[in-house]
Amino acid sequence: MSINAYDKNEIKSLSKVFKILGEPNRLKILTSLGLECRPVSAIVASTGLTQTNVSFHLRALREAGLVKPEKNGAFVFYCLPDPELREIIDRFRDWHKT
Amino acid sequence: MSINAYDKNEIKSLSKVFKILGEPNRLKILTSLGLECRPVSAIVASTGLTQTNVSFHLRALREAGLVKPEKNGAFVFYCLPDPELREIIDRFRDWHKT
DNA sequence: TACTCATATGTGTAAATACTCATATGTGTG
DNA sequence: CACACATATGAGTATTTACACATATGAGTA
Secondary structure (H helix, E strand, O other): OOOOOOOHHHHHHHHHHHHHHOOHHHHHHHHHOOOOOEEHHHHHHHHOOOHHHHHHHHHHHHHOOOOEEEEEOOEEEEEOOOHHHHHHHHHHHHHHHO | OOOOOOOHHHHHHHHHHHHHHOOHHHHHHHHHOOOOOEEHHHHHHHHOOOHHHHHHHHHHHHHOOOOEEEEEOOEEEEEOOOHHHHHHHHHHHHHHHO
16 A cells, blocks of 8 residues: 655656646646547647647647557557556646645 | 546646656655654655655645645654545556556 | 744746747648 | 658747756744
């Protein structure tokens, strides 16, 4: 039940993940994914952000391993790498509501 | 099991929490708390940060509801507001390791 | 009251970061 | 090949943010 301290590397890498999630538009993009993969154009449409800006944030999310790209012709579909990620974020939200 | 979209306010407030956790020294402070309350001086000692800097970050954590201050004489002890917070962070860490 | 110790805060500064514009890359189709 | 569409990237700018220094507040004690 880990009341263990976190080591340097854990702090470093975990804080990076939180920093990525800490930008509202990125969190919006991520949560807009739900569990299905969606092309960038759909994300642009649903978030109302510019294409450039969506690409900018998708890069950050991708490099942090928080989304996974899948090429399909000229399209790139983005997905959550793992449904558990969504569960954890949901749990955070539920906790935060309290 | 919430594949619901997040509304604007949820995105806004939840991303604030993540942003706070996204700063390495803040995450270090928070995880150094474990489950017991500790005075600022102990946090300064264990993190190696300056007193000013610890106070600076504690304020951010406090305002985000991520730590809870308890006055005791001249000392201020800081605690997690809720043990579940630590569990969720731990779960994030475990997920991220994978 | 005067002094010490614990913590907080105001101001300034350097670094990080989100965003936009313009353009590049890459894919399918005529 | 030429063109249209989907996505990515480089450069520049404005805002945000972490940090240090000096100082303030506030509690305990002589």
